[in-house]
Amino acid sequence: MSSNQRFCPNCLAQSESPNGVCEHCGFAINSYTVLPHHLIPGSLVKQRYQVGRVLGEGGFGITYVGRDTVLNLKVAIKEFYMAGYVNRNHDASATVFATLSTHQNTFTRNKEKFLSEARVLAHFYEEPGIVGVRDFCEENGTAYIIMDFLDGVNLKDYLDRKGRLSPDEAVALLMPVMRSLQRVHADGIIHRDISPDNIMVLEDGRTKLLDFGAAREVSQTDIKSLSVILKPGYAPEEQYRSKGHQGPWTDVYALAATLYRCIVGVAPDDSMERMYRDLLPAPADTDAACPIAISNVIMKGLAVRQPDRYQDIGTFLTDLEQALRTPDDAALAPDRRSVPGSGAGSAPRAAAENGDHTVLADAATGYTVLADAVPAAQPAAAPAAPQATAKPEPPAPQKPAAAPVQPKPAAQPIPKTDAAPKTGTDTAPKADTAPKAPAAQPEQPAAPAQPVKPAKSGKSGKKLPLWLVILIVVAVISVIGAVMSLSGGSTSSHSSAASGSSQSTSASGSDQAAPDSSAAASGTDLRTVALNGTSYHLPMPAQQLLDAGWVFEDAALEDQTLAPKDDLIYIALINEYGTIDISLTNSSLNTLPLSECTVTMLYVAEYSFNDNYLEQTGNQLVANGLTLGTSTMEDAQKVYPDAQSSGTTLTVESSDAKLELGYSGDVLNSVRLSADAAAQGTAAPDLSTVSTERPAEYGDETFISTYAMPDFTIQSSVLSSGIPLLVEDLTNIGWTIERQPDYLPANSVAYVYLRYDVRSTLKIRAANYTGNAILPQYGIITGISFGSEALHDDQMATPDLQLLYQDQPLAQVGQSTKSDVQAKLLDLNMATEEPFDTQLKLYPYGDDGRSLLLNFDQDNVLLSITVNCPFPMYIYNYESEEAAQ
Known part of the structure; x- marks a missing residue:
């Protein structure tokens, strides 16, 4: 900027300083560089607001210091500017233009949302905890919001400078923001971008929430937009999903995360990582000296699964205020995360002491973020009665015909990919019970470790000693060699089927018909499974399963309803033999009882499929000839030659369905089938209702x-x-x-x-x-x-x-x-x-x-x-x- 600048772009006062340093505020005028896509200092918006220097810039806009020339007030001017979608060269024109013709519609649509948000927020002018919107307009091919100028620093910089806060200080500092946001929610608006860098701490100690606007309603189908909305550590899991159910609880999570950062000194772990295995310590279990009651309230606000969270800021504030009055009340909002090894009588803090808060993941995204980076849990080992150490035998290739009941291997299902819990009650998720082992059985070799559903016993698996691992490997090699010699050098147990035999022996030892790979490849129906001899075609009405004798494990769900477009994921159904999980959606126009909703996902794991106090086996699942508990991975590859393999999981996808087959060793031990609700043929709503x-x-x-x-x-x-x-x-x-x-x-x-x-x-x-x-x-x-x-x-x-x-x-x-x-x-x-x-x-x-x-x-x-x-x-x-x- 030249030295003859007649006003300072920082304080917008007249400046005649010969050395280019503002005599009013000390700003180095000559050193300020105006980038080509920024408005030139001195420009006017709406012929009233004078533009100064850039205060900040993000993916959705540029914020300038400004001056209201009518009232002679300092203001902030926010310009809607979608980086990557639009451009401007101020030497030619102040007008913003789309970089590609395909970007114009996206930019125009979101500009209207930007203005719509401004219109609404203008009603909240001078709400104590929200930056005031004074004016807004369209100009230069884009839109502008004129806001009160706030003299202070954002909370992120404030914490970097001051360090972490006491719980009382943190709650008091954020209270104006939370109370104002409660009133905004009452008008149907959610912020969706709360974090320390969007909260301003003024010089007098007041706080105000910034950046209501474009990020709230930008289409999540745009990857560029989505990446800006998400703030790792502060965004709940539903913001990662294009159809995630968002509401006041979304802002509650971000507020709780901000309180956590203020008190503990670090941001919480990313919610998508916590969905798979929740290792986040509660504030009370850190060195932050946070009372248990305040810690509990924050952790309930940070619940990964939306139904476990506070559903509105009002109840969140009520519990926070109660926690400030009774900081030692451990019964207030106890930590109910599912924790291996924590029994019904465990104290609330046992979860953090255990260090593993396992929450199996949702994912409309199709995978769990960083799941591969999390150490896999060891299979649960049942305690054996005191006895002389038995020398383990190598695993036999076949099951004996009349063998005594063996301990079931620890569950190794496909990780669940939906975040919400079984809903209907506010109780802690049930721990899963590992099967009992006979007292006199020798220790069995552990199956390869992989992501597992939390074991009900809570016992961690024992590591095998090195000598035992070597012995098992040698024995397995010997058995494979013997099988190869008997089958003419083929490692496949199905070679006889290829030569015309009608029977084949699977690696697990049970006899079953060999799949016809050519017929399977051309004619398999991915969305159909047989459950206890009855064929089911997803998606389907839940009533079909209820008519077959399955009931909701949680009796309260029998009277629960589901609003249109809403869903419940991983609901347990039980019969006299065991448990399955389903997800439901309401694709109708009316609120429906769960029995009338549509099943879009069926998940069956062998360890819970036949898990009853009499140890009876009465449930059976077959998917295109593949039987849970007996079929091998080789069987599946014959049925689905194009299946994608990922370690112990095979995945098959079509345009409207997805089948995931999980294996323990070489035996099928979990099946997850999901189907698009539109495949039911009810995508068009029934207007007769x-x-x-x-x-x-x-x-x-x-x-x-x-x-x-x-x-x-x-x-x-x-x-x-x-x-x-x-x-x-x-x-x-x-x-x-x-x-x-x-x-x-x-x-x-x-x-x-x-x-x-x-x-x-x-x-x-x-x-x-x-x-x-x-x-x-x-x-x-x-x-x-x-x-x-x-x-x-x-x-x-x-x-x-x-x-x-x-x-x-x-x-x-x-x-x-x-x-x-x-x-x-x-x-x-x-x-x-x-x-x-x-x-x-x-x-x-x-x-x-x-x-x-x-x-x-x-x-x-x-x-x-x-x-x-x-x-x-x-x-x-x-x-x-x-x-x-």
Whole structure:
């Protein structure tokens, strides 16, 4: 930058310094370099906001210091700039342009989301724990948000400088952020990018959360976008999955991770690593001197599996505050992670002392991150009765016909690839029980170690001594040599089948028909398995398994329902002989009982398939001729010649299904079959289930007391209605619908676009709080503003609007003053707050998502009234579905 610069790009004051150093702030003006894609200092946005130097830059935007030339205030200017998708050369023009034509749609779509987020956050201006949004606009081919300038450092730098904090300090520091975020969640917004570098610590000690915006709703189908959203250590597992179920619990995880960093001094392990084996020590088990109660609350907030976590910030805060009052209360939010070796009576801290919190992984991603880098667990060894040491014999190639019951090998299934636990209760996951070993059996050779499901016994396997390993290897080589000589040099036990024999002996010793590899290769149905003689074709209704005698292991699930588009993964079903696991999804439009949902995954492991107190064997699984517990890997390779091998796992995939076969030694000991729910032929929703009448719930007093504001009425020359409004309340007074979904699924919200005339348009959110799909006209409007003029997409011009409480006037747009309204509210003893000087927020029924926001002008005259209702967590994005089609 030249020395004749007339203002400083740092403080934006006039500068005539001959040496290029600002006489006001000491900034070295000459040393500041303006990169080609940055705006030139001195540029104006909206002909009002003067641009200074770059404060920071990320994958979604560039933040500049700025000055409001009208109010002469220092501000921060955030420019939407998707690195890799757009470019600019400021010497030619300030306009941003897409680098490729294919990038334009992605950039435009996410720019609109950036602006939409700004519009919403403008309602939270001066919320204590959130950076204030003052203005926003579109210009230079992109978009801008004007925010309050915060003088301080981010929490990451603050901690680097100060070191770790005491638990009391950490909670107090983050409390404003957590309380403000609780109010934001009530309006249906989640942040999804909370971490120490997005929290600003001001000079006076206050904290504010930054960067609401593009990262929240950017399409996760874009790898570039996804990589920016994820913050290792602070992002829960659902953010790694394109269809991960996200909500307030997603931000709870990030807040708990931030507290962990403040107190322990390091960020938590990445959630995807913890899914496979959770080795994260609780704060109480580090040298951070964290009381057990606070430690427990943080660890519950950091639960890998979403249902184990706090579901909202309110309950998280309640327990945090209780933990501060009773720091030694170990019974508060105890650590319930599944830990090998921790029995029912284990103390909460036993998990960390054990050092292994095993959580088997989900993965819509298809694999567990860094799973191969985690040391494999040793198989569990059953304790033997005291006896003389027996010299082990080499493993026999066949099972004796009438051998006594042998101890089952420790489980070595395919790692589960879904993160959520068996849901329905808030109890700890059950430990898995290893089979009992007879007292007088010699120690068996251990199977090759690989990822295992937690063993119920909790006993760790013993290492074989070196001499024993050598002896076993020599014996196995001898046996193989003998078999080769008997079979004419072939190592395959199926050579007789190739020459016409109808029987073959598997390596496990049981007789079964040899698969016809040519027929299998051309005609196998990947999605079909036979369970106890009955053929099942995934995906399928859960009722088919229930009709066959399987029941939910957790009886509470029999009465549980599932919302549309939701799923439950790894639910245990049991019969008299053992256990299987399934995953369920609801692909309908209505809330359904689990029995009516669709099975999309079936997982069977040999060690739990026939595991009962009588040691009876009555369950059998066969997949295209491959039998669990007897078939060999060679058998599978004949059936699936193109299967992908990964150590002890064979994987077969088609366009709509995936089969994973796990082996212990050479014997099939686990099967995991997953299928796309769309393969069921029900991808197109059944519109006959959509209710075409006004929901009966609207006449139910309990429903109204939960979602409506029965004491309030709004009246004007064009509109008279109770609160909340329905979409049809607007169409009844002349508004026409320009765009809407065909239906609103149960417990969902979607955008509806309306127009009155060329100047009057509305973009509103219509919610369905019922358990059945309804027509959009019956949707409850979750957020709408009424004012003297339409300033936003969700604001309706009603200059003579009056708000009544129990039929008595409370406030009128354009007439009532703030002091008048406050006096009436004082008489009504109604809970209120002042987000800032020109606002009053009313909570008539407590902080349950229902609120009224009154905005006043500089003369304290009422400008507008905003009605807010509870926000369903499922957003039905029918617009993206239309675009995909």
